[in-house]
Amino acid sequence: MGRNTPANRKAVKDKIDKKKKKEQEAAVKRKTLLKEIVNQMANKK
16 A cells, blocks of 8 residues: 555645644643733733
């Protein structure tokens, strides 16, 4: 079985999409955390 079959391509694409989605969610989480920290710093002054 060749590795470049349509089914295999779809599996690989799904894997990459999942990874991208995870990374995006992590980035969003980091951003919100950073914002919260900045807000807390601003509030302490």
